[in-house]
Amino acid sequence: MDENVLQHFRPDEAPLIDAVGGWIQQSQDEYRPVLTNFLNPRQVYIATTLARRADVPVQFNGAMPTLKCSGPYFIQIIMNPWLKILS
Numbered sequence: 001m002d003e004n005v006l007q008h009f010r011p012d013e014a015p016l017i018d019a020v021g022g023w024i025q026q027s028q029d030e031y032r033p034v035l036t037n038f039l040n041p042r043q044v045y046i047a048t049t050l051a052r053r054a055d056v057p058v059q060f061n062g063a064m065p066t067l068k069c070s071g072p073y074f075i076q077i078i079m080n081p082w083l084k085i086l087s
Contacts, residue, residue, distance in 0.1 A: 005017065005050070005053075009046060013042075013046060016043055016046060016047075017046060017050065020046060020047045020050045020051070021050065023036060023047075023079055024050060024051055024054045024056050024079060027056055027079040027080070028054070028056065033078050033079065033080040034078070034079045034080075035061075035077075035078050036077045036078075036079075039077060044060075044077065047077050048077070051077075051079050056079050056080075057079070057080055058077050058078065058079055058080070059077070059078040059080055060077060060078075061077075061078060
């Protein structure tokens with residue numbers, strides 16, 4: 001992933017940022033949805049931020065990302081290039 005992007009996140013998040021970059025690239029190259037593993041709220045924020053930066057729409061599957069709860073929640077993200085066509 002680009003150094004300009006990495007500077008906005010913690011150093012220990014670099015492997016996740018690289019993985020998200022791979023998911024985004026796969027979604028764009030193969031022009032199909034990519035389903036992630038379950039992610040925690042910070043990982044969801046990173047994945048969503050990077051996907052939107054690349055103009056790749058995302059869908060959430062699982063708990064709502066706006067859910068206000070004290071415990072951890074985990075959701076899956078679907079990076080789906082078809083959403084641009086359908087909307």
